Amino acid sequence: MDLRIKSFDEYKEKYRQSVKNPEGFWDEIAKTFSWKEPYDKVLEWDFDGPDVKWFLNGKLNITENALDRHLEKRGNKLALIWEPNDPKERPIRYTYRELYEKVCEFANALKAQGIEKGDVVCIYMPMIPELTIAVLACARIGAVHSVVFAGFSAHAVADRVNDAKAKMVITADGLNRGAKQIPLKRVVDEAIENCNCVESVIVYDCLGWSPNMKEGRDHWWHDVVQTMAKECPAEPMDAEDILFILYTSGSTGKPKGVVHTCGGYMVYSAYSFQNVFQYEESDIYWCTADIGWITGHTYIIYGPLVSGATTMMFEGVPTYPDPGRFWQVIDKHGVNQFYTAPTAIRALMAHGEDHVLSYSLDSLKVLGSVGEPINEEAWRWYHIHVGKERCPVVDSWWQTETGGIMISGLGDISPMRPSHAGYPLPGIQPVLLDQEGKEITENGVEGYLCVKFPWPSMLRTTYRDHERCRVTYFSHYKGHYFTGDGAKRDENGMYRIIGRVDDVINVSGHRFGTAEIEEAINSNAAVVESAVVGYPHALKGQGIYAYVVFEKMPEDLETARAEIIETVVEEIGRIAKPEKIQFVSGLPKTRSGKIMRRILRKIAEGEPDKLGDTSTLLDPDVVDEIVNGAQ
Numbered sequence: 001m002d003l004r005i006k007s008f009d010e011y012k013e014k015y016r017q018s019v020k021n022p023e024g025f026w027d028e029i030a031k032t033f034s035w036k037e038p039y040d041k042v043l044e045w046d047f048d049g050p051d052v053k054w055f056l057n058g059k060l061n062i063t064e065n066a067l068d069r070h071l072e073k074r075g076n077k078l079a080l081i082w083e084p085n086d087p088k089e090r091p092i093r094y095t096y097r098e099l100y101e102k103v104c105e106f107a108n109a110l111k112a113q114g115i116e117k118g119d120v121v122c123i124y125m126p127m128i129p130e131l132t133i134a135v136l137a138c139a140r141i142g143a144v145h146s147v148v149f150a151g152f153s154a155h156a157v158a159d160r161v162n163d164a165k166a167k168m169v170i171t172a173d174g175l176n177r178g179a180k181q182i183p184l185k186r187v188v189d190e191a192i193e194n195c196n197c198v199e200s201v202i203v204y205d206c207l208g209w210s211p212n213m214k215e216g217r218d219h220w221w222h223d224v225v226q227t228m229a230k231e232c233p234a235e236p237m238d239a240e241d242i243l244f245i246l247y248t249s250g251s252t253g254k255p256k257g258v259v260h261t262c263g264g265y266m267v268y269s270a271y272s273f274q275n276v277f278q279y280e281e282s283d284i285y286w287c288t289a290d291i292g293w294i295t296g297h298t299y300i301i302y303g304p305l306v307s308g309a310t311t312m313m314f315e316g317v318p319t320y321p322d323p324g325r326f327w328q329v330i331d332k333h334g335v336n337q338f339y340t341a342p343t344a345i346r347a348l349m350a351h352g353e354d355h356v357l358s359y360s361l362d363s364l365k366v367l368g369s370v371g372e373p374i375n376e377e378a379w380r381w382y383h384i385h386v387g388k389e390r391c392p393v394v395d396s397w398w399q400t401e402t403g404g405i406m407i408s409g410l411g412d413i414s415p416m417r418p419s420h421a422g423y424p425l426p427g428i429q430p431v432l433l434d435q436e437g438k439e440i441t442e443n444g445v446e447g448y449l450c451v452k453f454p455w456p457s458m459l460r461t462t463y464r465d466h467e468r469c470r471v472t473y474f475s476h477y478k479g480h481y482f483t484g485d486g487a488k489r490d491e492n493g494m495y496r497i498i499g500r501v502d503d504v505i506n507v508s509g510h511r512f513g514t515a516e517i518e519e520a521i522n523s524n525a526a527v528v529e530s531a532v533v534g535y536p537h538a539l540k541g542q543g544i545y546a547y548v549v550f551e552k553m554p555e556d557l558e559t560a561r562a563e564i565i566e567t568v569v570e571e572i573g574r575i576a577k578p579e580k581i582q583f584v585s586g587l588p589k590t591r592s593g594k595i596m597r598r599i600l601r602k603i604a605e606g607e608p609d610k611l612g613d614t615s616t617l618l619d620p621d622v623v624d625e626i627v628n629g630a631q
C-alpha cells in the first residue's frame with residue numbers, strides 16, 4: 001500500500017513507464033487497493049465525447065478502502081484529529097475504528113431516512129468531524145454527495161440543490177468562524193423554500209441554538225443516529241458510478257456540477273497524496289482547506305484516509321485568536337506535512353514574523369501550497385520562516401476538474417524553484433499549445449495548458465449536462481482537455497502556472513466566473529448592465545472590479561455601492577464581494593456589441609496607457625470617461 005516514489009531518478013523512470021504504457025502503470029497501482037470484484041480493463045477513452053472510463057467493471061466501495069481495510073493493522077491509529085476554532089476547547093481525535101463506527105452509524109441513519117444508492121445529498125456544514133462523517137456515510141451507501149461551501153448564500157445553495165435534485169440536505173444550526181458565529185440552518189430554510197426535491201433535512205447541533213425545525217422534514221442528527229447499528233455493509237459501486245458532484249464556476253453561466261467517479265478518483269487521490277507529501281506511516285498531516293472545495297475532498301478526506309494516514313481538520317481561521325494560530329496548532333499536534341494557500345500565507349506575512357518565530361515548527365517536513373500562483377515573496381517567507389529552509393515547498397497545481405494534484409514537487413525528492421509548480425506527476429501528460437492549438441514541444445516557452453491523455457481522477461461529465469462538459473473542456477483544442485490556465489515551461493521543463501486565460505477570477509483561491517458575478521449584479525433593479533474583471537490584489541491574489549451602468553447615475557455613490565454589494569452577497573455569498581465598483585455611463589463595446597474586457601482589465605490593473613487598439617469600439621469616448629473615473 002506504500003505507493004511512494006523515493007528518489008528523483010525513480011520518478012523519471014516511473015514517469016517514462018507511465019507514458020509508454022499507461023494501462024500497465026495504473027494497473028500495478030490499482031491492484032494494491034481493495035476491490036469487491038476486479039476490473040477487466042484499465043482504460044477506455046475518447047476525448048471527443050468525451051467518454052472516459054477507468055477500471056472497467058471493477059466493483060468497490062471507497063470507504064472500505066478508507067476505513068475497513070485499515071482496521072486490522074491501524075484500528076487504533078488516529079484517522080482524524082479535529083482542532084476547534086477556540087484554542088481553549090478540546091480537540092477531538094478518532095481512531096480508524098472509531099471513525100469507522102461513526103460513519104457506519106450515520107450511514108444507517110441515512111438509509112433509515114430513505115436515502116438510497118444514487119440519491120443526491122447536499123451537505124452544507126461547518127468544518128467539524130460530522131462533515132467528514134457525513135461525506136463518508138454517503139459514499140458508504142452509494143449516495144452522491146454534493147458539498148456546498150458554508151459561505152454560499154441561500155440563492156447559491158438553492159441553485160445547487162435544484163440542479164442536482166438533492167433529496168436531502170445535511171446542515172448544522174450554525175458555525176464558528178474566528179470571533180463570529182454564522183447561521184446555517186436559517187440559510188438552508190430560505191434556500192429550500194424553492195426546492196421541491198428536498199424531502200428531509202438533518203441538522204447537527206453545533207452551537208446549541210434552537211433553530212426552527214419543520215415538523216416531518218427536519219431532524220436532529222443526534223436523534224437520527226440513536227439506536228443505529230455501528231456496522232453498515234458497504235454498497236458495491238461500479239468503478240464508474242458517481243462518487244460526488246462538486247459545483248464550480250466557469251467562464252459562462254451558472255456554476256456546473258463537476259462529476260467524479262469511484263474507482264479512478266480513489267486510486268489517484270491516494271497515489272498523489274502519498275507522493276506529493278511523501279507521507280510516512282506515523283506522520284500527522286494537515287491541510288487547512290475547507291471541505292467545501294475540492295482540496296478538502298481529496299486532501300483532507302479521501303487521499304489521506306484511503307492511504308491510512310492521520311489527517312487533521314481545523315474549524316477556525318488563520319488569524320484567530322491571533323496570527324500565530326497555524327503555527328501554534330502545528331507545534332501542538334506535531335504536524336509533519338502542512339498544506340495551505342498562498343492567500344493565507346500573504347495574510348499572515350502582513351502581520352510580521354514575530355508570530356511565526358515564537359513557535360519551533362520542528363516537526364514540519366513538507367510544506368504545500370495550492371489554489372493560485374504563489375508569488376516569490378510569499379514562497380520565500382513560507383520557505384524561510386515556516387520551513388526554516390529545511391522543508392521543501394511543494395507548489396501543487398490542479399483543479400476541481402482534475403480531482404487530484406497534476407503538477408507538483410514530490411516532497412524533498414524533486415528539484416524546486418520558487419513560484420514553479422515543477423514537473424507533472426507520473427501518468428499526467430500536460431502540453432502547452434499555441435494560439436492555433438499546435439503543441440509547443442520545446443522548453444523555455446509559454447502557452448495554453450492542456451492535457452493530452454486521460455488520468456484516473458479526471459472529471460467524467462458535468463452533472464446532467466454532458467454537452468456543457470464537452471464544450472467547456474474538450475472543444476477548444478481537439479483531442480485535449482483544456483485547463484483554462486496559461487503556463488510557462490522553463491529550460492529544464494519545469495512548469496510555472498501564470499493564471500487563468502478565460503473569464504474566471506481567482507479570489508483568495510476561490511473561483512468565480514465573471515458572468516456569474518455580472519448576473520448577480522444585474523439582478524439589482526437599478527442596474528442596466530455590468531462588466532466584471534479581476535485585478536492584482538496584494539492579499540487575495542485577485543480582486544473583483546465591477547463596472548456598473550445604472551439607469552440613472554446614482555447621486556449617493558456610497559449607498560449605491562453598498563446596494564450592489566448586498567445584491568452579490570445575496571445571490572452568491574460574501575466571498576464574491578466586489579472590491580471596487582465604478583459607475584460608468586456605458587461599457588466599451590465592439591460594433592457587434594461584445595464587451596471589450598481586455599480594455600476594462602487594463603484599466604482595473606492601473607495600466608490605462610496600455611489599452612492597445614480602441615479604434616474598433618462603438619463609442620471610444622466611453623473609454624476616456626472610464627479611465628478618468630477609475631479607482
Ligand code: WTA
Binds near residue numbers: 293370371484498510
Ligand atoms: C489555480 C483548486 C497556480 C488555477 C485545487 C486553476 C493554481 C484553479 C495552483 C483551480 C497553483 C490552483 N499554482 N495556480 N499551485 N493551484 N491554481 O478548481 O488557475 O478551486 O485553474 O482547484 O486554481 O481552482 P480549483
